[in-house]
Amino acid sequence: MRTILVVDDEWAIAEVLEALLSDEGYRVIIANNGRQALDRMSEWPPDLIMLDFMMPIMDGKATLAALQENPRTAEIPVILMSSLPEETIAQRCTGYSVFLRKPFRIAAVLDVIEKALV
Template structure:
């Protein structure tokens, strides 16, 4: 049985998802990849992630709406969700979506594992 923290990453740009997954896997996390918000919600229900990273701008279900759906699910409401976007933090309204954090793109891929660890240990950061 795999005891590594499971991180669900969703972005409609495969290169971004793959880069994030590569860095997090190298840092010791198990990573589940989704290509959009609808798939992210479905995979979260199937895979029970420890943390979810969602791009805000996805065509099928944006990250804010996917976060709201996850937070309405009794089994997933306590899973930390971090939204990321190239939009300004004030324009994203991530707190209103129920997310525990926000990452401004471009963010440091090297610093990402440490940020993820902080959210896993203290989701209210």
């Protein structure tokens, strides 16, 4: 069973993603910010990370940087999620595999996961 780490400070989004991905057969781990995500990864190494860009405590940009600095996590694919346009995000950070614009459709979520896990 593949594990997906969902990192989002919006509880409703994390809950919807957890329900959707669990129904699709994934183990889902939830974190509310980047710092919590890095802590959770030591217990449950994910196959994929769905990371919100704007969060308190440790945002998506700082989390991506921490992931890239660690050889154990540098190769984990990251789907970066934001309500901002991808052009804006791409100017601010790099290192993500796929971008997912919020609000998103369920079909789009499943499509980007399939692309990221190839």
